[in-house]
Structures are given as structure tokens and as C-alpha cells.
Amino acid sequence: MYNNKIEEFRNYFQSHNKSKEYSGHTSKVHSVGWSCDGKRLASGSFDKSVCIYTLDKDRLSKETTFKGHGGSVDQLCWHQSHPDLLSTASGDKSVRIWDSRIQKCIATIPTKGENINITWAPNGDTIAVGNKEDLVTFIDARTHKIKSEEQYNFEVNEISWNNTSDLFFLTNGQGCIHILSYPDLELQHILNAHPGTCICIEFDPTGKYFATGSADALVTLWDVDELACKKVFTRMDWPVRTISFSHDGQLLASASEDLIIDIGFTETGDKIADITVEAATFTVAWHPSQYLLAYACDDKDTYDRKRDAGSLKVWGFPSD
Secondary structure, eight states: OOHHHHHHHHHHHHHSOEEEEEEOOSSOEEEEEEOTTSSEEEEEETTSOEEEEEEETTEEEEEEEEOOOSSOEEEEEEOSSOTTEEEEEETTTEEEEEETTTTEEEEEEEOSSOEEEEEEOTTSSEEEEEETTSEEEEEETTTOOEEEEEEOSSOEEEEEEOTTSSEEEEEETTSEEEEEETTTOOEEEEEEOOSSOEEEEEEOTTSSEEEEEETTSOEEEEETTTTEEEEEEOOOSSOOOEEEEOTTSOEEEEESSSSEEEEEETTTOOEEEEEEOSSOEEEEEEOSSSSOEEEEEOOSOSSSTTTTTTEEEEEEEOOO
16 A cells, blocks of 8 residues: 555655755754744754754755854754744753844743753744753743743653644653643653653654654654554664654654664655765754755764864755
């Protein structure tokens, strides 16, 4: 049933497998993300800045650099229906909201600790940020005030809402996924997802699945309604740090310290393509309407920091 589709994708990526590199930072890029209209790509870096690029047909051009954070920008996320609003989490104990139309920071929200992950509820109302001490802070995206704080007694690795913004998910150091109702944050389920630390979580845009990546080098695919594991992707050898679904939910990209980024067919787990990289990959993000994957790797050469420091790449352009 899926064989034709798999073949179609494989053929497509044989002629669309070119990566282009863009350099905007002075040190490594921790996070990349596309605006909901796909016109802009943002990158957050250890150099404390955020770069905004604009996509025009087959090329990106750097539009602006946002400066203001006093620490590494560890994760960023765009508003899911407002293409100009971007939020960033930093080690400087703050969250910032930026408006790419006026190219300015429109809010700085002080938080209690060094922030490492951030997620914006799909309905746009709330931003959640997690820090190194496993405290999750919920911020009202309109008033920029803190609504609540939740301290967890386990290692919180990544946080995410479901697509309807009424369930909140945490992945933890014991390989579990905690599912809480939102906004009252009552525990609904604990899924034992992995034998190793559960690192990342991502919801598919169609609302059918979510996937998690783990220190055990596995990616598991879960049915949102049944909360049942449907598929395990086993092609990685190293802890899976980052995953992303394509806009139609049909493809799942996974990356780790393996020197490839794996592109799998979501429904069957079949391999569609892989992207050769030269270092561990921290972040991957599919474009919201095209088969273009943005990603960023560790600086290849630690001895010569100037070379390849702070670049990001986009894969999926037509091969010449």
C-alpha cells in the first residue's frame, strides 16, 4: 500500500539532495526553526544571538541578527499561526519574544534558572520554558507574565504541547513520557517509552502521531489517541538528540552523533534517504510546506574555531 509512495519519495530525493550552507554566527548553532509561513528560518547560537534568514525560491539570505541575550540561545520556537513572532530560551535566565517585522525584542521575561528548552502552545496563548533545575515556567504570551511554575523531581529533557494545546508532555531521564492535562497540569499518563533517557519529542502536523528520541539510539512512534507505540526506528547508533516531522507527517528526520541524518517514512519506518554530516547534529527542522530540512551540527574542528563555526545547512534543494 505504501510502496509506491516510498519509491516516489526515494526518487524525489535522488534529484533533491543538495545541501546549502549559511554562516551567521561566531559559534555553534543550537537550534533552528521555520516560521509558520515558511518564509523565514531562525537559528539560535552559543554566541548569544539569533539570526533570521529569508527563503526565496532556492536560496536563503540573511535578514537580521537579534542581539540582547546575555547567554547562549539554547532553543527557539515560532508562534504556530503568527509568522512574525519568535520566542527564545537562554542560559541568561530569561525568555525573549521577538517580532521579525520590526526586528526587535518586544518582551523579556525573567525566569528563575538557566533555560534549556522552550515550546509555544499551538493555540498561541502560552509559552513554556524548562531550565537546568527541572523547573518548568508557563508564560502568558499576551501579557508576558508568568502564569505558573512547576518543579519536577526528575530530569526534564524536552517539553511539548499536543496539537490541540490541552495536553502537556514532558520527556524525562528515566525514559518516560509524562502527559499532563493543560491548563490544570494534572498527571494523566506516564508512558514507559525507552530503556534509556528520553531526550526529544515531536508531534506530527496531522495530529496522528508523536515521536520520541532517546539515549538508547531509538526513535519510537506513538499513536496520539491510543498512546500506543506503533513503530520503532532502529537505524541510529548514538543517542537521538533531535527529530522533526515533515509538513504532511509522512517523513521523520532523526539526528544524533551518527554522521548521518536519517530520513524515514513515518508509516512503515522504511528508509527514504540520509544526509551525510561531519559532526554530531544538534537540531533538525522540516520546512512547513516543502521538503526542505534545516539542520546544524557541532563545530567540526575544535582546534580551528573559525572554520565551520556557527553555520547552518538546508538540505533538499534540486541537485544541479
